[in-house]
Amino acid sequence: MKTSDKELKRAGLKVTLPRVKILHILEQSELHMTAEDIYLRLIDAEEDVGIATVYRVLAQFESAHLVNRHNFDNGPAVYELNRGEHHDHMVCSETGTVIEFHDPEIEEIQRRIAARHGYELVDHNLVLYVRKQK
Amino acid sequence: MKTSDKELKRAGLKVTLPRVKILHILEQSELHMTAEDIYLRLIDAEEDVGIATVYRVLAQFESAHLVNRHNFDNGPAVYELNRGEHHDHMVCSETGTVIEFHDPEIEEIQRRIAARHGYELVDHNLVLYVRKQK
DNA sequence: ATGCCTGCAAAGCTTTTGCAGATGC
DNA sequence: GCATCTGCAAAAGCTTTGCAGGCAT
Numbered sequence: 001m002k003t004s005d006k007e008l009k010r011a012g013l014k015v016t017l018p019r020v021k022i023l024h025i026l027e028q029s030e031l032h033m034t035a036e037d038i039y040l041r042l043i044d045a046e047e048d049v050g051i052a053t054v055y056r057v058l059a060q061f062e063s064a065h066l067v068n069r070h071n072f073d074n075g076p077a078v079y080e081l082n083r084g085e086h087h088d089h090m091v092c093s094e095t096g097t098v099i100e101f102h103d104p105e106i107e108e109i110q111r112r113i114a115a116r117h118g119y120e121l122v123d124h125n126l127v128l129y130v131r132k133q134k
Numbered sequence: 135m136k137t138s139d140k141e142l143k144r145a146g147l148k149v150t151l152p153r154v155k156i157l158h159i160l161e162q163s164e165l166h167m168t169a170e171d172i173y174l175r176l177i178d179a180e181e182d183v184g185i186a187t188v189y190r191v192l193a194q195f196e197s198a199h200l201v202n203r204h205n206f207d208n209g210p211a212v213y214e215l216n217r218g219e220h221h222d223h224m225v226c227s228e229t230g231t232v233i234e235f236h237d238p239e240i241e242e243i244q245r246r247i248a249a250r251h252g253y254e255l256v257d258h259n260l261v262l263y264v265r266k267q268k
Numbered sequence: 269a270t271g272c273c274t275g276c277a278a279a280g281c282t283t284t285t286g287c288a289g290a291t292g293c
Numbered sequence: 294g295c296a297t298c299t300g301c302a303a304a305a306g307c308t309t310t311g312c313a314g315g316c317a318t
Contacts, residue, residue: 014272014317035308050275055308071205074283076307090248093256103247109240110262114224117235119264122227126260128244130253148292148297169283184300189283208308210282 011064018042018049022057026067032078032098072098072127088126095132145198152176152183156191160201166212166232206261222260229266 004023005015013019025041026033035054042049058079061067067079072091088106090099106126114121138157139149147153159175160167169188176183192213195201201213206225222240224233240260248255 016273016317018274048275050277052276052309053274056274059309071208074205074211077208090251090253092253099251101247101251103243106240106243106247109237109243113235113237113240114262114264115267117224117233117264118267119224119226120267121262122265123263124261125263127258128248128255129257129259130248130251131256133249133252133254150292150298152299182300184302186284186301187299190299193284 007066011060011066013060013064017047018053019057019060021045021047021049022054023061023066026079026081031100032070032080034076034078036076038079070125088128090128090130093129093131141200145194145200147194147198151181152187153191153194155179155181155183156188157195157200160213160215165214165234166204167214168210168212170210172213204259222262224262224264227263227265 004020004027008015008019008023021042022038025038029037029041035051035058038058039049039051039054042054058067058069062069062079065082068082069077069079070089071077072089085102087100087102090101091097092099107124110124111121138154138161142149142153142157155176156172159172163171163175169185169192172192173183173185173188176188192201192203196203196213199216202216203211203213204223205211206223219236220241221234221236224235225231226233241258244258245255
């Protein structure tokens with residue numbers, strides 16, 4: 001049994017063709033994919049999977065923490081495989097390029113800000129909108 | 135002529151009843167309102183304004199930097215009057231309370247992170263999800 | 269065999285757009 | 294008077310849901 005199959009089992013999900021295919025697509029693709037991106041790849045591969053199933057599977061994967069979903073600005077949601085290391089995103093407002101980064105200092109400051117208000121940090125969402133330097 | 139009328143003029147917008155009403159509602163309300171919230175207040179006030187106009191006016195206000203739009207998680211977009219001082223948001227994941235904060239240090243670090251990748255910071259979106267300390 | 273899973277189509281929800289008439293300047 | 298603006302309704306874009314049949318275990 002393949003490791004991706006185990007990941008599905010561990011998440012309490014039956015090992016079905018759509019789920020396996022979608023997991024593989026996420027593993028072998030660019031970082032961020034919309035449900036439609038994934039759907040088109042399935043069509044390309046002659047797999048007969050409906051867009052509704054793509055959304056359902058992605059929602060299940062998200063609950064199981066196999067993937068993370070992001071809502072950049074407006075536009076459709078994008079999904080990325082959860083590879084364990086937390087990171088934030090930087091989006092170029094001109095080209096749409098997405099860069100990932102991680103900064104321990106910024107995370108620490110966030111914790112302090114929350115604490116200053118009597119809270120503890122559970123999660124956060126940080127997106128920098130940037131432009132190429134001239 | 136009222137100051138809110140001047141704000142509209144300055145933005146290159148004709149002073150029309152829907153625009154004045156929407157601006158007043160934003161001035162006199164809780165921090166974050168959806169287009170529908172605003173629409174309902176207009177209905178309440180017996181103003182005959184369509185939801186399409188609310189969206190159009192809010193988009194114009196956003197272009198004119200009179201309001202800021204945020205997309206928290208999914209759900210509808212929320213709008214808030216631009217009162218000049220930039221701030222970020224902290225949302226309590228248990229009560230839904232929204233707290234505004236501003237931290238110059240975090241802004242500076244963001245600028246540095248962008249610069250480190252050859253970009254300049256245009257804007258950012260930071261939301262902390264927090265929980266009351268025990 | 270059974271309960272979970274899927275495709276299809278239809279509906280849902282938020283937001284945008286086309287158009288003919290109304291309004292501000 | 295003329296361009297801009299507005300309400301209405303319809304469409305668009307993304308996502309969810311109901312249902313009848315299919316598949317994994």
